[in-house]
Amino acid sequence: MNDYRLREELEKLRFLRRAQLQQLKRVDGWIAAAQKRLRDAEAATPPAPPASPVREWVAYTPLNARQPVEIHRAHCFVKFAKQQTRAITTAEAVQLLGMGAVACEGCRPDPGVSVG
Template sequence: MPEHSSRLEKLRFLLRVQEQQLDVTRRWIEDEERREAERAQGEQTRPPQPDWVLELGIGVGSRPVEVHAGRCYAIGRRRKTITREQAVAALGEGVEACTHCRPDTELGIL
């Protein structure tokens, strides 16, 4: 086989490898676009953040643990969304105010 023919075969092989890599890159791009679309859809369908949250105790009938502002990072898993009036009432009944978000200060109860 002449030298230039071998070189041509090598170049065609290189082209096939590069096309395969382009296919892989295109799949990665498609996957990332799908993830971005799913993320955007999740953000659009996410319920709005509550203004006030009551962190519940363990067990049926147990007392609530704390009142939190809805944006608080320290809210436990057992929670209930409440109104401003319910938050004020809970604090007035002796439920603790979260020491991180200070809902008592925000509600004007010191």
């Protein structure tokens, strides 16, 4: 009698294993399909354009000058005609300050560009 119960329990466990293996195969199929959709979506998405340099500085060039004479922070309160200013990067600001351009007295960009 005891053998009968053990055999019956063993059969139940084997049945449970087969059912779980079938379920795992189904889940594996779902995973494979999701991975394929993700690969397809990534392949269809164009790569992001390279980030443009941050232009947090403004160079002011008077109409009669060839080189910028003043460097300002982009949010500086000193306003000039747009045709006399251009946005520049930090590296350009450092270079222009080194070439003799003057830092604005109002916004003081030279500490921000690490010019000593």
